[in-house]
């Protein structure tokens with residue numbers, strides 16, 4: 001729309017009300033009107049594609065052939081039905097086969113096996129589709145049938161990622177910026193993307209499993225979009241419950257699990273070098289009185305530019321759930337620092353033992369109680385966290401120039417340095433660079449003007465005077481203005497914090 005058109009529309013307010021309203025609707029839906037020629041062939045293909053992406057379920061012919069191959073290779077003896085259907089993946093129950101290939105051998109041999117993967121794929125293309133198997137998988141698991149069939153067979157959970165293009169689009173942001181997946185050229189091909197995704201879950205699971213510090217299902221095998229892992233069950237064919245469905249015995253147990261998950265988050269970050277990035281009561285199973293972490297496909301390493309944002313989100317979700325359960329929680333900021341700090345003051349236990357860490361959490365972290373705590377958490381949530389300037393992407397630049405972010409270093413600097421020595425691992429230079437750069441932007445681009453919006457008139461007057469200024473005097477004046485601004489900035493409260501605090505005081509009235 002041209003400027004003139006817009007101007008014409010402005011005059012509409014003189015017209016009767018209804019017409020004005022019509023124009024408003026027109027404005028709103030204008031972009032939806034298709035003015036280009038209709039093309040039947042094109043729309044047909046698009047529709048087909050869309051159907052394939054969303055409607056087609058996980059059990060496409062290729063996946064079916066691969067599942068069949070799993071049985072013929074003896075990894076799995078029987079599939080027994082569906083445990084869970086989700087947006088991104090379905091999970092099935094299966095019995096282990098008698099292949100010696102699975103278990104520990106697979107965990108180690110995996111890396112080399114990847115090389116000749118494509119060759120195997122071709123073999124599977126020749127396999128006929130087993131329609132009985134398909135039917136079995138399409139029905140919900142009925143545990144009462146299982147126990148009759150077999151009591152002593154090893155059980156597996158088989159997670160099959162959907163080949164849906166639509167859902168997987170969003171996943172690039174988790175894989176982008178991951179050092180481990182830097183060589184994958186296939187991020188825009190959904191089939192390959194999904195393969196990377198399943199592999200990512202397998203590798204994350206394996207890393208946590210091998211660290212031995214946090215309970216997770218044992219990873220068995222991954223190929224294409226299929227991940228095989230240990231099944232966490234109650235022993236009667238039913239899957240162990242998610243934390244969300246767990247029937248707590250008493251309040252003590254709620255506290256116990258809250259403190260444990262806070263300890264897990266630290267172990268995951270410090271020992272496994274991962275941030276879960278989708279942690280909630282849905283992705284924790286209670287198995288044999290222990291919490292097991294599942295669904296780690298989107299987990300990222302601390303080096304990922306968004307890792308700290310994901311960590312903060314995890315903490316928020318966990319706190320939200322346990323607050324709902326009616327127990328005292330810790331401030332989000334305190335948990336964050338507990339997780340990322342290298343060392344913990346007054347901690348005499350084993351840094352790899354979640355029992356020791358849980359006891360420490362229970363006895364040392366302060367409870368969130370005052371309004372001040374909530375205000376601080378709110379500010380903490382609004383902070384834009386980056387490890388260093390390298391983690392800053394172009395799209396974040398606006399937020400950066402608006403002052404809407406903090407380097408971790410400055411966040412931690414407020415606290416007892418001994419207690420939270422994590423500050424040391426972050427890049428000091430990066431922060432210096434920020435301040436300098438910030439100076440440059442504000443001083444050169446805005447040339448001595450003040451932040452506070454002064455009246456138009458007064459600005460005019462000053463400008464008039466400047467025109468007759470001698471060169472040296474101008475230089476001196478500019479330098480003085482620069483110095484004064486720098487001084488002022490030292491004590492200036494950041495805009496977004498100011499805004500928060502103002503809001504807070506207003507709402508108290």
Ligand SMILES: Nc1ncnc2c1ncn2[C@@H]1O[C@H](COP(=O)(O)OP(=O)(O)OP(=O)(O)O)[C@@H](O)[C@H]1O
Nearest residue numbers: 084086087088089091157217230231232239294295
């Ligand atoms: N190893 C396992 N043992 C027992 N049950 C499992 C196991 N893994 C997954 N499940 C069950 O399957 C459900 C979904 O698994 P998961 O969280 O890994 O998939 P998802 O990615 O969340 O799927 P979506 O996000 O599409 O819902 C879990 O909530 C759990 O009930």
Ligand SMILES: [Mg+2]
Nearest residue numbers: 282283294295
């Ligand atoms: Mg899940």
